[in-house]
Amino acid sequence: MVLDRSVRxxxxxxxxxxxxxxxxxxxxxxxxxxxxxxxxxxxxxxxAATKHVRVLERADLVxxxxxxxxxxxxxxxxxxxxxxxxxxxxxxxxxARFEALDSLLVEMESEERSRPRRR
Amino acid sequence: MPLESLQISTPTDTTxxxxxxxxxxxxxxxxxxxxxxxxxxxxxxPPGWTLTVCECEARVGGSLRLAWKSEEADPVMTLRxxxxxxxxxxxxxxxxxxxxxxxxxxxSLVETHEFAETDGVTTMxxxxxxxxKEARDAAIGSGMDQGMEAGFQQLDALLARPS
Numbered sequence: 001m002v003l004d005r006s007v008r009x010x011x012x013x014x015x016x017x018x019x020x021x022x023x024x025x026x027x028x029x030x031x032x033x034x035x036x037x038x039x040x041x042x043x044x045x046x047x048a049a050t051k052h053v054r055v056l057e058r059a060d061l062v063x064x065x066x067x068x069x070x071x072x073x074x075x076x077x078x079x080x081x082x083x084x085x086x087x088x089x090x091x092x093x094x095x096a097r098f099e100a101l102d103s104l105l106v107e108m109e110s111e112e113r114s115r116p117r118r119r
Numbered sequence: 120m121p122l123e124s125l126q127i128s129t130p131t132d133t134t135x136x137x138x139x140x141x142x143x144x145x146x147x148x149x150x151x152x153x154x155x156x157x158x159x160x161x162x163x164x165p166p167g168w169t170l171t172v173c174e175c176e177a178r179v180g181g182s183l184r185l186a187w188k189s190e191e192a193d194p195v196m197t198l199r200x201x202x203x204x205x206x207x208x209x210x211x212x213x214x215x216x217x218x219x220x221x222x223x224x225x226x227s228l229v230e231t232h233e234f235a236e237t238d239g240v241t242t243m244x245x246x247x248x249x250x251x252k253e254a255r256d257a258a259i260g261s262g263m264d265q266g267m268e269a270g271f272q273q274l275d276a277l278l279a280r281p282s
Contacts, residue, residue, distance in 0.1 A: 090259045093163075095125050098139050100161035104151050105143040112147075 008060075012079045015059035020044065021052050025061065028075035035071045127259075132252040135259050137245040145208050145234040145241040152232065152243075153177040153211070167191055179205050183213055195220030200230075209234055226254050 015021055024038050039049035053073055056062035063076045126138040141148050151157045155173045164170050164187050172186035183200035200215035211232045217225040231246040249255035 091125065091127055093165075094127075094137055094139075097161050097163050098125060098141075100163055101148075101151055102141065104157060104160045105141055105147055108147050108151060108157075109143065 008079065011059040012061065015055050015061055018052065018055075021056055024049075024052060024056060025075060028062065028073060032072050032074045035073065038073060129255070129259065133249045133255050135247045135249075135255060137247075139243055141241045141243065142239070143241055144239055145236040148234060148241045148243060149208050168196070172197075177202060177205055177211060179203065183215065193220070226250070226258075228254075
């Protein structure tokens with residue numbers, strides 16, 4: 001189970017590590033697009049765009065259906081939710097520490113103010 | 120974005136960089152970060168754990184020792200390190216090794232803290248250098264970078280919708 005999850009996450013993070021693939025995902029948040037619609041704003045050849053879409057498919061971030069001669073891609077978001085939840089824990093732990101540090105710094109400031117100054 | 124907002128990035132395969140600003144001069148941030156009785160206040164233990172040992176000698180060759188004990192059973196967790204570089208108020212580097220009570224090592228890293236102050240606001244940058252990509256990924260749970268985070272923010276609305 002744990003291994004499955006980590007293999008799955010590896011694929012998601014690998015898929016997201018390329019700017020072109022992140023751009024594809026952003027486009028797909030607007031709804032279903034065919035391959036040439038995805039390729040043109042990236043100034044990319046059709047085969048290059050197809051390659052990126054395949055990587056996204058392997059990560060299960062994109063699902064593709066064939067309608068006539070068109071390959072229509074849509075975003076499949078659940079793996080992303082999984083990935084963000086995982087990293088959020090690391091962020092939350094540090095945010096909690098730094099918020100505690102914020103309050104400590106405020107306290108230290110008032111300590112310094114009330115302390116008689118030495119010349 | 121609020122001033123204090125925490126930035127997390129992974130500039131290389133084995134590092135994590137945390138950047139955070141504090142509304143305080145760096146002299147005060149430095150003291151809060153490396154004085155044991157101050158550290159106890161922000162070194163929040165995981166739920167169910169208590170910080171039992173907190174020693175920190177912020178000088179070259181000085182040691183860093185932390186220990187936590189679980190409220191549930193008997194396990195103890197320790198962190199031991201050495202300061203290898205200290206430029207007061209500017210930069211500090213220490214090693215750290217986490218281990219279980221049994222002595223079994225969990226992992227090691229090198230942590231670098233850098234401080235810069237502008238108009239009474241201090242920016243602290245912590246660079247954690249892990250032994251391998253696997254260890255780094257295990258710590259953060261991913262290989263997330265700023266670009267991805269920007270992407271995620273745009274996806275927030277979508278993710279909130281049930282699929």
